[in-house]
Amino acid sequence: MNLIDVLNWRYAAKRMTGDIIPKSDLHQILEAIRLAPSSYGLQPFSVTMVESRDKLNEIYEKASPQPVLKQCSHLLIFKARTRIDSELVEGYLEDMAKARNATEEQVEGTRKRIGSIQNNPSFNRLSWSMRQAYIALGYGTFAAAQLGIDSTPMEGFDVDALNNLLGLDVEKERAAVMLALGYRSEDEDHSIKYAKVRRSPEKMFEII
Ligand SMILES: Cc1cc2nc3c(=O)[nH]c(=O)nc-3n(C[C@H](O)[C@H](O)[C@H](O)COP(=O)(O)O)c2cc1C
Numbered sequence: 001m002n003l004i005d006v007l008n009w010r011y012a013a014k015r016m017t018g019d020i021i022p023k024s025d026l027h028q029i030l031e032a033i034r035l036a037p038s039s040y041g042l043q044p045f046s047v048t049m050v051e052s053r054d055k056l057n058e059i060y061e062k063a064s065p066q067p068v069l070k071q072c073s074h075l076l077i078f079k080a081r082t083r084i085d086s087e088l089v090e091g092y093l094e095d096m097a098k099a100r101n102a103t104e105e106q107v108e109g110t111r112k113r114i115g116s117i118q119n120n121p122s123f124n125r126l127s128w129s130m131r132q133a134y135i136a137l138g139y140g141t142f143a144a145a146q147l148g149i150d151s152t153p154m155e156g157f158d159v160d161a162l163n164n165l166l167g168l169d170v171e172k173e174r175a176a177v178m179l180a181l182g183y184r185s186e187d188e189d190h191s192i193k194y195a196k197v198r199r200s201p202e203k204m205f206e207i208i
Pocket of ligand 1: 010011012013014066152153154155156157177196
C-alpha cells in the first residue's frame with residue numbers, strides 16, 4: 001500500500017480480536033516511537049507497555065471502561081514528565097556526548113541552550129512534555145498501520161486512577177495518553193464501515 005492508502009486504511013479501532021502482535025512488529029513500533037523527534041531532543045516522556053491481561057483488566061475496571069482495552073494485544077501508556085530536571089538534562093547530555101563523541105565545550109553549549117527553557121518559570125513543563133509525547137504517539141500509530149496493525153489512541157481515561165494504578169510519582173510524571181495495539185474485529189467493530197470525516201484541504205491548508 002502507498003502512504004495515503006495506509007492512512008485511509010487505519011482508523012481508531014473500537015473492537016479488537018485479542019490476537020497477539022508478533023515481537024518483531026512490536027519492536028518496530030517501539031523503535032518508531034523512540035525515533036520520533038522532540039524539542040531539543042530531550043524526549044521528556046516514557047512509555048509503559050502493558051501485556052499482562054490482569055493489568056489490562058484492572059485498567060479497564062478502574063481507569064477506562066473501553067472494550068478495546070480487554071481485546072488489544074498490547075497497550076502503550078505514554079507518561080509525560082512534569083519537570084525538566086537534571087536527571088533528564090544530564091542524561092541527555094551524557095547520551096549526546098557518547099553518541100557524537102562531543103567535546104566538553106559542545107556539551108556545555110547544549111546545556112546552556114537547554115537552560116533557556118529549564119530556567120524559564122512561566123514555561124509549562126507538563127504541557128510541553130505532553131506535546132512531545134503526542135508526536136511520538138503519532139509515529140507509533142503510523143508505524144503500526146504500515147505493518148497492518150490496528151491502533152486506538154486513547155485520551156478517555158481517569159488520569160488520577162491510572163497514575164495510581166501505575167504507581168507513578170506525580171511530582172515527576174503523569175499518564176498523558178494511551179495507544180492500544182492489536183487487530184480490528186471485522187465482525188464486532190461497527191465503526192469499520194464509517195467513512196472518514198476530515199476537513200477539506202481548502203479548509204485545512206492556506207497557501208501564501
Ligand atoms: C489524542 C487522541 C485521543 C483519542 N481518544 C480516544 C478514546 O479515548 N477512545 C476512542 O475510542 N477513540 C479515541 N480517539 C480516536 C478518535 O476518535 C479518532 O482518531 C477520530 O475520530 C478520527 O477517526 P479515525 O482515527 O478513525 O480516522 C482518540 C484520538 C486521539 C488522536
